[in-house]
Amino acid sequence: MDLLNALVVFLNFVFVPAVSYGAQLALGALGVTLIYGILRFSNFAHGDTMAFGTAITILCTFGLQALGITFGPLPTALLALPVGIVATALLLLGTDRVVYRFYRERKAAPVILVIVSMGVMFVMNGIVRFIIGVGDVTFADGARFLVSARGFQEWSGLEEGLAIRSSQAITVVTAAIAVALLFWFLNHTRTGKSMRAFSDNEDLALLSGINPERVVAITWIIVAALATTAGVLYGLDKSFKAFTYFQLLLPIFAAAIVGGLGNPLGAIAGGFVIAFSEVMLTYAWRKVVLYALPEGWAPDGLLQLMSTEYKFAVSFAILIIVLLFRPTGLFRGQSV
Amino acid sequence: MIEVHDLHRHFGGFRAVDGVSLKIRQGSITGLIGPNGAGKTTLFNVIAGRLPPTSGRVTMAGEDITGLPPHELFHKGLLRTFQIAHEFPTLTVRENLMMVPPGQSGERLWNTWFGRRRIREEEAALARKADEVLEFLTIAHLADEKAGNLSGGQKKLLELGRTMMVEARIVFLDEVGAGVNRTLLNTIADAILRLNRERGYTFCVIEHDMDFIARLCDPIIVMAEGKVLAEGSAAEIMKNEAVIEAYLGRGLKNKGAA
Amino acid sequence: MTTVPQTRAIATPARDSLRTPLLFLGMGVLLVLTGFLMGANYALLVVNMGLVSAIMALGVNLQWGFAGLFNIGVMGFLALGGLAAVLIAMPPVTEAWAAGGLRILLGLLLGAATVVLLVLLRMRMAPSRRRMAVMIAVGIAGFVLFRRVIDPGIVAVEAVTPAATGYLGGLGLPVLLAWPAGGLLAAGAAWLIGKTALGLRSDYLAIATLGIAEIILAVLKNEDWLARGVKNVIGIPRPVPREIDLQRSPDFVEQAARFGLNAVDASKIWVNLLYMLLILAVLGLVLLLSQLALKSPWGRMVRAIRDNEVAAEAMGKDVTARHLQIFVLGSAVIGIAGAIMVTLDGQLTPGSYQPLRYTFLIWVMVIVGGSGNNWGAILGGLLIWWLWVIVAPLGQLVFGSLATMMPEGSFMAQRLADAGEQMRLLTMGVVLLLVLRFSPRGLIPER
Amino acid sequence: QDAAPKIGIILGFTGPLESITPFMAQAAEVAIAEVNAAGGILGQQVVSERADSTCIDAAAATAAAEGLVEGGINAIMGADCSGVTNAILTNVAVPNGIGMISPSATSPGLSTVEDNGLFFRTAPSDARQGVVMSEILMDRGITEVALTYTNNDYGKGLADSFQAAFTEMGGTVTLAAPHEDGKADYSAEVAALAATGSEVLVVAGYTDQGGRGIIQNALDTGAFDTFVLPDGMIGQDIVDALGAGLENSFGQYPGTDSQGAAMWQEIAAAQGFDGTSAFAPESYDAAALIMLAMAKAGSTDSAAWTAQVMDLANAPGEQIFPGELAKALELIAAGQDIDYEGATAVELIGPGESAGNYREVEFKDGEIVTVRFR
Amino acid sequence: MISEDPLRDDRGNRDLSITRPRDAIPMDPIVPTATQPATSVVNAFLVGEAMVGGYGRGPSILNGCTIAAEKGQIAVIVGPNGAGKSTAMKAIFGMLDLRQGSVRLNGEDITRLSPQDRVAKGMAFVPQTRNIFPSLTVQENLEMGAFLRKDDISRTMEQVYELFPILREKRRQPAGELSGGQRQQVAVGRALMTQPSVLMLDEPTAGVSPIVMDELFDRIIEIARTGITILMVEQNARQALEIADKGYVLVQGANAFSGTGKDLLADPQVRKSFLGG
Numbered sequence A: 001m002d003l004l005n006a007l008v009v010f011l012n013f014v015f016v017p018a019v020s021y022g023a024q025l026a027l028g029a030l031g032v033t034l035i036y037g038i039l040r041f042s043n044f045a046h047g048d049t050m051a052f053g054t055a056i057t058i059l060c061t062f063g064l065q066a067l068g069i070t071f072g073p074l075p076t077a078l079l080a081l082p083v084g085i086v087a088t089a090l091l092l093l094g095t096d097r098v099v100y101r102f103y104r105e106r107k108a109a110p111v112i113l114v115i116v117s118m119g120v121m122f123v124m125n126g127i128v129r130f131i132i133g134v135g136d137v138t139f140a141d142g143a144r145f146l147v148s149a150r151g152f153q154e155w156s157g158l159e160e161g162l163a164i165r166s167s168q169a170i171t172v173v174t175a176a177i178a179v180a181l182l183f184w185f186l187n188h189t190r191t192g193k194s195m196r197a198f199s200d201n202e203d204l205a206l207l208s209g210i211n212p213e214r215v216v217a218i219t220w221i222i223v224a225a226l227a228t229t230a231g232v233l234y235g236l237d238k239s240f241k242a243f244t245y246f247q248l249l250l251p252i253f254a255a256a257i258v259g260g261l262g263n264p265l266g267a268i269a270g271g272f273v274i275a276f277s278e279v280m281l282t283y284a285w286r287k288v289v290l291y292a293l294p295e296g297w298a299p300d301g302l303l304q305l306m307s308t309e310y311k312f313a314v315s316f317a318i319l320i321i322v323l324l325f326r327p328t329g330l331f332r333g334q335s336v
Numbered sequence B: 001m002i003e004v005h006d007l008h009r010h011f012g013g014f015r016a017v018d019g020v021s022l023k024i025r026q027g028s029i030t031g032l033i034g035p036n037g038a039g040k041t042t043l044f045n046v047i048a049g050r051l052p053p054t055s056g057r058v059t060m061a062g063e064d065i066t067g068l069p070p071h072e073l074f075h076k077g078l079l080r081t082f083q084i085a086h087e088f089p090t091l092t093v094r095e096n097l098m099m100v101p102p103g104q105s106g107e108r109l110w111n112t113w114f115g116r117r118r119i120r121e122e123e124a125a126l127a128r129k130a131d132e133v134l135e136f137l138t139i140a141h142l143a144d145e146k147a148g149n150l151s152g153g154q155k156k157l158l159e160l161g162r163t164m165m166v167e168a169r170i171v172f173l174d175e176v177g178a179g180v181n182r183t184l185l186n187t188i189a190d191a192i193l194r195l196n197r198e199r200g201y202t203f204c205v206i207e208h209d210m211d212f213i214a215r216l217c218d219p220i221i222v223m224a225e226g227k228v229l230a231e232g233s234a235a236e237i238m239k240n241e242a243v244i245e246a247y248l249g250r251g252l253k254n255k256g257a258a
Numbered sequence C: 001m002t003t004v005p006q007t008r009a010i011a012t013p014a015r016d017s018l019r020t021p022l023l024f025l026g027m028g029v030l031l032v033l034t035g036f037l038m039g040a041n042y043a044l045l046v047v048n049m050g051l052v053s054a055i056m057a058l059g060v061n062l063q064w065g066f067a068g069l070f071n072i073g074v075m076g077f078l079a080l081g082g083l084a085a086v087l088i089a090m091p092p093v094t095e096a097w098a099a100g101g102l103r104i105l106l107g108l109l110l111g112a113a114t115v116v117l118l119v120l121l122r123m124r125m126a127p128s129r130r131r132m133a134v135m136i137a138v139g140i141a142g143f144v145l146f147r148r149v150i151d152p153g154i155v156a157v158e159a160v161t162p163a164a165t166g167y168l169g170g171l172g173l174p175v176l177l178a179w180p181a182g183g184l185l186a187a188g189a190a191w192l193i194g195k196t197a198l199g200l201r202s203d204y205l206a207i208a209t210l211g212i213a214e215i216i217l218a219v220l221k222n223e224d225w226l227a228r229g230v231k232n233v234i235g236i237p238r239p240v241p242r243e244i245d246l247q248r249s250p251d252f253v254e255q256a257a258r259f260g261l262n263a264v265d266a267s268k269i270w271v272n273l274l275y276m277l278l279i280l281a282v283l284g285l286v287l288l289l290s291q292l293a294l295k296s297p298w299g300r301m302v303r304a305i306r307d308n309e310v311a312a313e314a315m316g317k318d319v320t321a322r323h324l325q326i327f328v329l330g331s332a333v334i335g336i337a338g339a340i341m342v343t344l345d346g347q348l349t350p351g352s353y354q355p356l357r358y359t360f361l362i363w364v365m366v367i368v369g370g371s372g373n374n375w376g377a378i379l380g381g382l383l384i385w386w387l388w389v390i391v392a393p394l395g396q397l398v399f400g401s402l403a404t405m406m407p408e409g410s411f412m413a414q415r416l417a418d419a420g421e422q423m424r425l426l427t428m429g430v431v432l433l434l435v436l437r438f439s440p441r442g443l444i445p446e447r
Numbered sequence D: 001q002d003a004a005p006k007i008g009i010i011l012g013f014t015g016p017l018e019s020i021t022p023f024m025a026q027a028a029e030v031a032i033a034e035v036n037a038a039g040g041i042l043g044q045q046v047v048s049e050r051a052d053s054t055c056i057d058a059a060a061a062t063a064a065a066e067g068l069v070e071g072g073i074n075a076i077m078g079a080d081c082s083g084v085t086n087a088i089l090t091n092v093a094v095p096n097g098i099g100m101i102s103p104s105a106t107s108p109g110l111s112t113v114e115d116n117g118l119f120f121r122t123a124p125s126d127a128r129q130g131v132v133m134s135e136i137l138m139d140r141g142i143t144e145v146a147l148t149y150t151n152n153d154y155g156k157g158l159a160d161s162f163q164a165a166f167t168e169m170g171g172t173v174t175l176a177a178p179h180e181d182g183k184a185d186y187s188a189e190v191a192a193l194a195a196t197g198s199e200v201l202v203v204a205g206y207t208d209q210g211g212r213g214i215i216q217n218a219l220d221t222g223a224f225d226t227f228v229l230p231d232g233m234i235g236q237d238i239v240d241a242l243g244a245g246l247e248n249s250f251g252q253y254p255g256t257d258s259q260g261a262a263m264w265q266e267i268a269a270a271q272g273f274d275g276t277s278a279f280a281p282e283s284y285d286a287a288a289l290i291m292l293a294m295a296k297a298g299s300t301d302s303a304a305w306t307a308q309v310m311d312l313a314n315a316p317g318e319q320i321f322p323g324e325l326a327k328a329l330e331l332i333a334a335g336q337d338i339d340y341e342g343a344t345a346v347e348l349i350g351p352g353e354s355a356g357n358y359r360e361v362e363f364k365d366g367e368i369v370t371v372r373f374r
Numbered sequence E: 001m002i003s004e005d006p007l008r009d010d011r012g013n014r015d016l017s018i019t020r021p022r023d024a025i026p027m028d029p030i031v032p033t034a035t036q037p038a039t040s041v042v043n044a045f046l047v048g049e050a051m052v053g054g055y056g057r058g059p060s061i062l063n064g065c066t067i068a069a070e071k072g073q074i075a076v077i078v079g080p081n082g083a084g085k086s087t088a089m090k091a092i093f094g095m096l097d098l099r100q101g102s103v104r105l106n107g108e109d110i111t112r113l114s115p116q117d118r119v120a121k122g123m124a125f126v127p128q129t130r131n132i133f134p135s136l137t138v139q140e141n142l143e144m145g146a147f148l149r150k151d152d153i154s155r156t157m158e159q160v161y162e163l164f165p166i167l168r169e170k171r172r173q174p175a176g177e178l179s180g181g182q183r184q185q186v187a188v189g190r191a192l193m194t195q196p197s198v199l200m201l202d203e204p205t206a207g208v209s210p211i212v213m214d215e216l217f218d219r220i221i222e223i224a225r226t227g228i229t230i231l232m233v234e235q236n237a238r239q240a241l242e243i244a245d246k247g248y249v250l251v252q253g254a255n256a257f258s259g260t261g262k263d264l265l266a267d268p269q270v271r272k273s274f275l276g277g
């Protein structure tokens, strides 16, 4: 019996990874949910928006590194982040100007906008690959670990290690701050309220003197900031690859939807639901149980509920079950 | 006809319908009035199966119909209109009416492939019927317009028109009059009376226009804050202090401008 | 008065009735041009797959365009259709059946029985803690029993020459039977899904269907005993003769020579034409049936439901039942298309079913064509598929020549040359945006 | 012969393999350039044309290949993924009678497909590698491993053959968990693999896909520090990215003690790209084989040149390594036998697939160090 | 698509006319013609003169009607359903492109201003339908009414709550969850928050209980007395005309009768055909 080791194993392989993956999804989902909440469509280009912001940030990071500028123990990419955000904001505003605005003025049905965003997705895809290529890019520097497995073992004298990467910590903190800020912004500032009003009833918003173009522009700028941050943090933690960012779209959407579209808190909750269900349900509990049970009680199997090949299936099944009980997500999101 | 037994419907902690018991007599035109937010529409929604009750029972001709879905109630002859018009915007006005009657053979997929002749005949009859109703509602010229393009009042008329497409046993009218021209409303009142007398429809009517209510309804039930406040004939209700206090008021204070 | 954009225009009937034939004519011209530029056979291939895409688009259009069901699990139903092709047309693997086939069947029966029992329990017992407990107990017991019975069977079956078979094989029937069977399989799955998930709305339904599609694919990819999983099933029998046999048949070569064609070209064209006839027959039937249905009170009811479910329900229409019916029908059409596609490819490769290609591209077809209009869906299917394959050479052409215009060896020239193939997606995106820009409600809008 | 010999290079330039296919195509083009510098074949310069197989979309791949055929190609270098390779083979290559050499389709299923003698591959079928890998493990005294493989025909095939061979030799695979490429997160897989308590992890994936994600994650969490890497996982890029993390690891990829691989590295380096990138050397070999076969057959007709492929690839004859294509052409012209070794020690067996000689490697100081050959 | 809750369904966004895409139908140049009515109304504070217009390329709904209101006075439009009353209101507010005619405010021609610009000029409008923000709370709805105001809005909000006490109770509830009449009160409250110089109301009393209606009319009179111009469409025509300084009867997009409220009430033909006897 060794409960401490059991706990550490659990933390190291289930809790910490799930929390940080959940936070990564949540940051992405925040952007998706915001667009849905204000502009009322599911933006398929979000994954590629994240990729674009990250690509610019990476180029800028490389520039900084070449100049010998670093950010101490923190990744240099964080220094370059503002540049990425600005570039992404410009891109999004430009896209809105040449693409989305037309359909907004025409009151196109949301599904048209969804398909249009698919077109935008293809184009951004091309742009990103053009800028940075299709290969895998690693750009993390600074201290990789807050707590490394080896370090933890030495420090605690336990058999098991616990690793916390700095990128994980930064992601979780950022996600928490982002959702708090967004919540406050939407519910307690004049601009935020006007954005919600616009999403509720565009015509009436006009009659109240709310400038729709301003609302839209602010939305895109916030989305740019969220998307770039999410993309960069994800890239720091894993690595950057255009195709993976496109693939991220699905879990991000799942997170936004299971949380309830349009609700920032929902995005966070959704991210964690997806992440935890992926990791927990396919985890082989054997090691934890080995430590937790008295000597000699050891089970012979792996104690795995589901094998990992059904990881996505399981997380989607959980998602569907959640939706069956809460048809518009955990936090009662909007629906068009 | 319809009996409501101690019906409750709560939204969170808010008791929109708070223990209502009432009877709608067969063949009557029952008026349901009360201040805004009294719970009238919610009561309708519960009876018509739109909302599940928190507790309580609804029976129709002795049969328990609590919580039945709206489409089944429709087939039992219970019809309703919506306070906020619920037209089918991309259907034409005529189609809005033609879709109403139940049991159309063309609504079975199989018949649409192998029973075209019969469908054509039925359709012709339906179209005639729809045009009659439109004529009556003074919007025959709009028969081929998309219903989404109607004016606010015209949509309410369409809402009423749908109930005239079928043989109903009981019809719930939720503020058909709001936004309808008063002259036309008189005509509608005549029609309701006729349907009631000649075809034996039972009506339950929510309306804020007291002339309309007074002309049609007996008895009148007054609701306030989720409960039944009073019940009686028009004359009784008009004199009831509580009702005047809560609902009717005493007319304009500043008669005439400047 | 000057011109007005199409969205607002209440187009005159004359222009409206001409629009569809004109657009189809234009599509035809495009295809013929493709034939001239890239070869007749290439054009035929594109047309065939375009027609299959059109069937898929019809299925999606039935669900979305007419009933407003946001199904983005298209990929899953396509895959089920494809599975049917394997299950019907591949020869049975007798060793595998001997090794554990019956065990697997028994296991599946037990699994199904458990589910039925659970449903019965749910219906028969009053909602209570006890019901919950009983159901959980039955569920777990059933699952354990199911795994106990089926697992050894699976292991045994998968061990039978895993590199070549390792699965139960199919029924060895003519592959054409797989087409309706694919529809049935997809319809069955859709019925189950619809029973549970159709209460959801818009994007929530979308993600649920997407999830179900992912689950279907996870099963297809990982249950090797069923259809070899990611090891793929290749060599699915064809409903038409093989080109190479034709080329070897003296009769055929002689016939071809009379038309002045060499044997290779003639065989390819003949085979593709045969395929085209088969596909056209299916497409025509689906189109006819759905047009008849839509131009009837049934169609009116369905549109009414799409417009306003609440009111439709109050008018006595059983919204849930109609949704289920349409979901099943649409999925069946998609399943048929899936079976046809696998037949055309001659192989089932579960790993290749990706949402971008097999769900979203189909959606693009429906929307660009004009949702709510069957002719639009067909046009969209043809056009978008054509674009999808043509932009690859096109993008390369454009970017290749751009690259040569840049100064030799410069960064841009290098990038552009490298990016040639990548630009396929970009080109696709630009074209999509342009089409939707000039025809925001689709090329052939609903009425 | 009037038209220039033309080779179609059909690979998945978009889609899941898009990050390695450019190098594969480049490798093939390097071979073509080399031949052209030596005066081409049959007195003409060889031309090539790329097309996108998408790797996943059989219908699009078929159309793209048909487009190439209409464009007058005489041979196909491709395709990459086994699925589309089969589709192109049965729907385009066989009906049109066009020869085809795939550098990377490793599915065993392709060994038995009806190809009319038109199909070859320079990548070994996975069956052999499983055995080699098991032997390496046994020699190192490792009898218990956890296994993860990329969930496609390559990964699954390799995992199957490895599992069979390893168990046969008395080893235990505690868990065989597939992973999907291109996904966002691999914590679940690593967690499950770590829970087995095995010390060694076999990763049958790709250097820039899920395989790498798994290793990264396993290193970070301290779950494993010894990895066994088969061919798809070996490349300079992963060594650069993971650095010291691979110090304890080892693996194997096709190669003999012939100097071919090293020579190829040099050529690639001179062209400015990473020669170790997965399936790049195989691509070079595929293209080279096609051209040499055409030269030997004296014809660009597929039936003619495919008949020469086996002969060229196997002994007897003078060994030909990368960069020596000019010499090979001369020898062929002189009517002498050659044995094409190329970058991957090509040896074609059975229905025309690589026999599979392997080099066992370790990763020291950021270098891929060959330990021995098997 | 329609969501679960019918009350939440009126998100705007369906009326294409409102945002006036740039390429809308261009106006024919306005040439004064003999058919235009006498210029007696020209000097009123708010005038929509000889308006002709319709939706999209459809037929004209307005056929040369003229509506005017003096500063600090109440003008009421009545007429059968579909007569074009709401359309006339929209035209005056710039949510519909006029094919002919003009709109003037305080002598200035505002025909070509966008609705937003008219809001900035002190005009406020309560549409007949979709006139609230359903997912915003009641209080936020009111705040949005005062979006352009820079001064302290709490006093006005207090006044609105006094006028409609039920709204104070429900101020933290999403407006979409209110009853029909309560929503109508929110809509009017929102417009009052603007502190406009012109207040346009399209059937403000539809669905409102008698006691609230009386309060509302009282309040409208009060507002008018502070110098605000009020233009409203009403089906509760008799009460409305009683307080009206000026009444218009619209039939098929044209003026059928006009006069003071009392005149119209006294006219037996008007009473019979339009006011329900």
Ligand SMILES: Nc1ncnc2c1ncn2[C@@H]1O[C@H](COP(=O)(O)OP(=O)(O)OP(=O)(O)O)[C@@H](O)[C@H]1O
Binding pocket: B011, B014, B016, B034, B035, B036, B037, B038, B039, B040, B041, B042, B043, B083, E005, E170, E177, E178, E179, E180, E181, E182, E207
């Ligand atoms: N979905 C809901 N959530 C919370 N409260 C609700 C909801 N629907 C209605 N209510 C509340 O229930 C009360 C009764 O509403 P209801 O619509 O039944 O009133 P009503 O009597 O029809 O009023 P009116 O005459 O204005 O139409 C109102 O106070 C309303 O705010």
Ligand SMILES: Nc1ncnc2c1ncn2[C@@H]1O[C@H](COP(=O)(O)OP(=O)(O)OP(=O)(O)O)[C@@H](O)[C@H]1O
Binding pocket: B142, B145, B148, B149, B150, B151, B152, B153, B154, B179, B181, E015, E055, E058, E061, E079, E080, E081, E082, E083, E084, E085, E086, E087, E088, E128
């Ligand atoms: N968006 C629209 N598109 C096309 N036609 C419309 C549209 N809105 C209204 N109409 C038509 O314009 C005419 C006038 O409508 P309007 O809404 O102005 O009537 P109204 O006088 O306000 O009637 P009500 O008293 O019923 O509200 C109606 O016949 C209607 O069908």
Ligand SMILES: [Mg+2]
Binding pocket: B040, B041, B042, B083, E179, E180, E181
């Ligand atoms: Mg009500």
Ligand SMILES: [Mg+2]
Binding pocket: B151, B152, B153, E085, E086, E087, E128, E202
């Ligand atoms: Mg109106």
